[in-house]
Amino acid sequence: MLVYAAGMNVLPRAILFDLDDTILSAYSRPEAAWLTMLEQFVPELGPVDLVAVADAVSLRAREFWADSSQHKHWRMRLGEARRLVVIQAFERLRGSGHAALDAPLAERVADRFTAYREEAMCFFPGAAETIDALKRLGVRLALVTNGAADLQRAKIERFDLARRFDHVQIEGEHGFGKPEEQAYRHALQALGVGPQETWMVGDNLEWEVMAPQRLGIAGIWHDVLGEGLPPGSPARPDRIIRRLPELLPR
Numbered sequence: 001m002l003v004y005a006a007g008m009n010v011l012p013r014a015i016l017f018d019l020d021d022t023i024l025s026a027y028s029r030p031e032a033a034w035l036t037m038l039e040q041f042v043p044e045l046g047p048v049d050l051v052a053v054a055d056a057v058s059l060r061a062r063e064f065w066a067d068s069s070q071h072k073h074w075r076m077r078l079g080e081a082r083r084l085v086v087i088q089a090f091e092r093l094r095g096s097g098h099a100a101l102d103a104p105l106a107e108r109v110a111d112r113f114t115a116y117r118e119e120a121m122c123f124f125p126g127a128a129e130t131i132d133a134l135k136r137l138g139v140r141l142a143l144v145t146n147g148a149a150d151l152q153r154a155k156i157e158r159f160d161l162a163r164r165f166d167h168v169q170i171e172g173e174h175g176f177g178k179p180e181e182q183a184y185r186h187a188l189q190a191l192g193v194g195p196q197e198t199w200m201v202g203d204n205l206e207w208e209v210m211a212p213q214r215l216g217i218a219g220i221w222h223d224v225l226g227e228g229l230p231p232g233s234p235a236r237p238d239r240i241i242r243r244l245p246e247l248l249p250r
Contacts, residue, residue, distance in 0.1 A: 011139055011249060014193040018202030019145035022222045023127045024155065027117065031058045037116045041109055048098055060089040076148045076172060082110040126245040131164050133248055140191040142167040146177040167191055179211035205235040
C-alpha cells in the first residue's frame with residue numbers, strides 16, 4: 001500500500017499525468033497573454049484601455065469555466081467557447097464606455113488568442129527529462145488529458161509525447177474524462193496497477209487531487225504559479241510540487 005508524504009523518497013508503480021499546465025506550459029497567467037495578444041488589434045479596437053479589456057476577458061473566462069456543468073460540452077469546443085467569452089466580456093465593458101465588438105472582429109480576436117496560446121506552448125523546465133527518467137526507473141506512466149481529440153492529439157505529436165507513455169488517454173477519443181471515475185479506472189486498468197500503488201499529478205485540484213484521492217490514488221498538485229492552496233480550499237494534496245523534477249528520488 002502506498003503511503004506518501006513530503007520528504008519520502010519512494011516511487012510508486014505507476015503515475016498518471018495531466019498534460020496542460022502540468023507537462024506543458026499552456027494556459028496559466030491568462031491576463032498577461034490576453035494583454036500581449038490584444039496589442040495586435042489596437043488599430044481595430046480603437047482607443048481602449050487594453051489592461052481593462054484583458055482583465056475583463058480573463059474574468060469572464062474564469063466565470064465561464066467555473067460552471068462545472070458546462071465543462072464537458074465546451075472543452076470539446078474550445079474555440080467557440082473563447083469567441084463567446086470575448087463577446088460577453090465586451091458587452092460587459094460597454095457600461096464603462098467601451099464599444100461592443102461586432103461578431104467577425106470578436107471571432108478574430110478569440111481565434112488569434114487560441115493561436116497565440118498554441119504558439120507559446122512549451123515544456124515546463126525539466127518536464128520531459130523527468131518523464132524519461134521515471135520511465136527508465138520502471139514506473140508505469142499514463143497521460144490522462146481532457147479535451148477534444150484533434151487538439152490534444154496534435155499537442156502529443158508536436159511534443160513527441162506518445163513514446164514516453166505506456167498509455168495515452170484523451171477524453172475526446174475515449175468519450176470520458178476527468179473527474180469521471182471511469183477516466184481514472186480505465187487508466188489504472190490499462191497500466192495493470194491498483195489505485196494504492198499509483199499517483200496522479202496535475203494542476204487541477206478537483207481533477208488531479210480530490211477525484212483520484214476518492215479512489216485511493218495519491219493526488220500530487222503541481223502548483224504552477226507557486227501561490228499555494230487557495231483560501232478555504234477543501235483539497236488536501238498528498239504533496240505539492242513546483243516543478244516536475246521534484247518527483248524524482250533524491
